[in-house]
Amino acid sequence: MNNTLTVPGADLYYELRGRGRLVVLVGSPMGARSFEPLAELLAPDYTILTTDPRGIDRSPVHDPDQDSTPQLRADDLAALLTKVDAGPATVFGSSGGAITALAFAQAYPSLVETVIAHEPPLAELVEDRDELHAGTEKQIATYLDGDIVGAWRLFMAQANIELPPGLLEMMFGPDRPAEQLKDERRWFEHELLETTHWQPDLPVLRAGAPRIIAGIGEESAGQVCDRTTRALAAELGIEPTMFPGGHTAFADNPTTFAPRLRTVLESTM
Template identity: 65%
Template sequence: MNNTLEVPGAELYYEVRGSGPLVVLVGAPMDADAFAPLAELLAVDHTVLTTDPRGIKRSRLSGAGSTPEERAADLARLIEYVDAGPATVFGSSGGAVTALALAQHHPKLVGTVIAHEPPLDKLVVDADELLAATERMIADYLAGDVLGAWRQFFVIANIQLPDDVLEMMFGGERDPQVVADERFWFEHELRASVTWEPDLGALRDGGVRIVAGIGAESSGQLCDRTTTALAAGLGIEPTRFPGDHIGFAEDPAPFAAVLRPLL
């Protein structure tokens, strides 16, 4: 089922598959389509909710931006509207930040949060340096240096990509919706996500089980470091998932095999 829900400042696009206990799969800026193959695998015995985050693709924005708290409130309203909770929420990247904000601010709606590689830059020792580099990257992107900004992004993330791959991915003619979503992320979403600092005490004591997930192929990358720091702050051991930062999209079957027991 595909539908939309009006919330303060936005109209949210969402999809519901299957039946059974509620599982929410969410990204930021990744939209619902990125999670569709994984959702199909889980929908054989779960109700699976996916959504485009506010301002991305089919979720139209009438407000100003996209903070983790706003996105968490959006998820809370979707969970209440679907009326199949409490939910298990799998969030990846910025969506993991959203999921943690949901656990922190709306704990009665969620039983488990699986935070896969949240970019919580403030939890690592070189936070000031990272955030300063992020500000330069955003400024360069908004000034029109798209390739230069993406080159900086992968340096910050400690992910090695050759220039010809960067050119193929982010140069030349590109889909207008992809470009629009990318600009929204750089302009309105990225800063709010990487500067968000979780209340570790509230997460430890809030009654929501937190799983900190790291890709087996993400060793040494920034999101490996931030997720390791999150796990340490919560007093838990990280859970390793197949693949890298987007392993759930690149090879969903082995990813689902590790995810399913956590549901």
């Protein structure tokens, strides 16, 4: 089922499929399309909610200059869960979506049972936070100056993600659909900084309700999100939960990712 929900400042596109216990798959800036293959694999046993975050793809914002903050996106998730009336939910969030999910857990604990935070870029939890923030600001400035490939080159270098020669230019060159470039610009201009500066309320997250699972890709060793996720796990006194693949494995190889996610979901019942 595809539908739209109007919330303060935005019209949220969302999809609901499957049956059973409610699982929310959320990204930032990744939207419902990125999660579609994984959602289809999980739908036989779970009710799966996916959405385009405010300002991305099919979720237009009323004020294009408004920043997309983790708290706003958490409010959006709360509105969606209230609308579908199928919770409390287990929320799997990846990358910036993991930060959305953690913000949601803090603000709306009655709506969520478990958050699986897969590689959240929690720069505030690592010692080189100032260097990372400065690097992010340089990436944004480079992008807004028109050097798209250069901005992504800086991003990948800071994230410690290595790509085969020529792939970065192929993935992020200017000859891409206009809608993709529009969403990308919005992420750099109005979402990236707010997401990476978010400071979790660690005492609230340590309280144990909702349960927090810190997920890391087996191929992400040494990357920034590996470090930030391990820092979160250490602060919460939990062990990281390993997933196959790297930072975007849920989309790159969902057939490998889904069985592991199923195992983790079953462990939370």
